[in-house]
């Protein structure tokens with residue numbers, strides 16, 4: 808029954824033949840290399856931030872990748888501020904109308 812099966816030893820021998828004969832690094836070397844790569848990568852990931860305008864990766868101490876992005880961001884912030892003030896203004900006007908609407912209308916209507 809067992810004669811037809813290929814010898815398990817032959818199978819083991821086949822596994823030992825390196826897939827890449829020119830590769831001289833051992834498994835341990837490879838593991839160490841991967842560890843170093845991961846460390847390098849994590850260093851990069853930890854010590855960086857993203858441009859607040861275009862989200863490009865930049866050094867942690869910077870806020871923008873370029874002057875153009877800085878300008879664009881400042882313009883955006885100004886616009887946002889402006890629309891916030893406009894919104895507040897509209898709210899105030901609506902609030903005043905709610906409080907004194909009838910008085911204002913009667914005043915505009917010539918005091919009926």
Ligand SMILES: [Zn+2]
Nearest residue numbers: 858861872876
């Ligand atoms: Zn940018």
